[in-house]
Amino acid sequence: MLTRTAAALASAALTLTATVVVAAPAHAAARVGVTNDQGTAMADDGRATSFTLRGSGFQSVKGGFGGVYVAFGWVRDPAAGGWRPSEGGVTGRDYRYVPDSESEDNAGYLRFVAFPGSSTAGEAQAVMSADGSFSVDLTVPGPTFQALDRNGDPVEVDCRKVTCGVITFGAHGVKNARNETFTPVRFGQVYADEAAAPTEEEPGPSAGTDEGSGTSESPRGGTSSGRPSAGDTGGETTAPVRRGRPKVSAERATAVAGQALAFTGSGFTPGEQVLALLDDGVVALGPLVAGGSGEVAGVMALPADLASGTHQLRLVGAASDARPSERFPVRAADPVALAPEPVATDEPAVAALAFVAASALALLASVVLLALRLRRRGRRTPVAGAPAGAIA
CATH class of the missing domain: 2.60.40.230 (Neocarzinostatin-like)
Incomplete structure (x- = not known):
């Protein structure tokens, strides 16, 4: 009896397992x-x-x-x-x-x-x-x-x-x-910020410099940090430094095919020349000269046949090789409703045609009246003593 019960339980377990396998999803989720x-x-x-x-x-x-x-x-x-x-x-x-x-x-x-x-x-x-x-x-x-x-x-x-x-x-x-x-x-941040400028360049150690303290003895006594003091240029010139990460921003409201796109840029080296490019050079503008704060601004004429959709504006710094870019949507130009052209008319010719038409209608009316009169005369009663069929 126990053997039969165990066999039945084993059979039920196998059936349940098979059912679970069959009920698995037919396809994986996308x-x-x-x-x-x-x-x-x-x-x-x-x-x-x-x-x-x-x-x-x-x-x-x-x-x-x-x-x-x-x-x-x-x-x-x-x-x-x-x-x-x-x-x-x-x-x-x-x-x-x-x-x-x-x-x-x-x-x-x-x-x-x-x-x-x-x-x-x-x-x-x-x-x-x-x-x-x-x-x-x-x-x-x-x-x-x-x-x-x-x-x-x-x-x-x-x-x-x-x-x-x-x-x-x-x-x-x-x-x-x-x-x-x-x-x-x-x-x-995925890409290294290659366009970012150093904030301030720290001087390296010089001959006779104590690398641990970053100071050296001055010929006149005391110590020096290695940096030129105020008013002491040491015969060296300081190169202009870019301020912040180069950026470009297009004025989205003006991004319409056939119109002028306004844009601004920042973070360039003061005084450097900057080129503005649309897509792969569909439109080029420049060179623009970066201001004292590294800023540029310009207006670019967009082609009238420029396809609507997303486009790219890129600025290229000639000295720094900074290449900030921005992608923005361009809208198609609104259709312009054209006023219908006036139809040229020859007023004397129109007046002549109207006169001819009126004259023709008057002549037609006269003919109709004459026909009616003749028809009425033909219907009059024959005169007494006249031959049959004779009309007075």
Whole structure:
């Protein structure tokens, strides 16, 4: 009896184990691995950062329309998931990202991963594998960027105040909950601050200097720290020093195609020449001369045919080789309503045509009246004594 009971319990245990195995999920959740060109997952808080993104576990639809968009931005309440398009989330309100064109050769802020065999694969930067994996490069402009709200107006996103990261969602309006992910990205110092200037250069030890105390005997007695005293230049000139980290800031309100973009820069060597470049030299301005505090300012004419989306403004210091840059959105110029051109008319000709028309109507009326009179005469009663059918 005990043997039969033990066998039954063992059989039940095997059945339960098999049931647990069968109930395992059929697919892994989609996820994105984020790695910058320094081998970490952090974005630099002072300049653009290049990332390599590796996606896995996405739903790959062979021959399906569209695919997945990959962008950097912010989502509303990522834990609850209400930002997801499949849950009713809409761009500009529930999630915002760095604007970029959807062309294959865009600026690198937006990536399109097409499904294998899709008719839209020619527009994509990558094609998803059959197992739902892909790899693309993505550029993060910095901790702040301008996106567009639901009305198409620019709005600033500050990733130092809100959580930003890599967003994936269905491309070309196709909503797919399995392909919607958000991967947070932290900001910090990734790249060495090569442009930062030394604050004050400490003198090195000289002959006869006591390295432990940093002082040396003066020929006249006493000690000297090795630094020239006030009014004593020692025949040496002091090179101008840059003040702070070089920066550039574009006036976003003037970033409209066909208009003049105002910008300022700071942190350059006083008196050095500075060049301003848009993108890869689409527009160049300069040289500008840095002021006594290392500041520059300028106005750059943007081409009328400049594509809307994110562009880069870069300043280059000729002496310091400082190259601060900023990425900002450019809006298309508002269409100008043209007043309709007046139609030229020949007033004498119009008057002549009106006279001819009136004369024709008067002649027609006379003909109609004459016809009516003749018709009435033809209907009169025959005169007595006249032959039958005769008309008086």
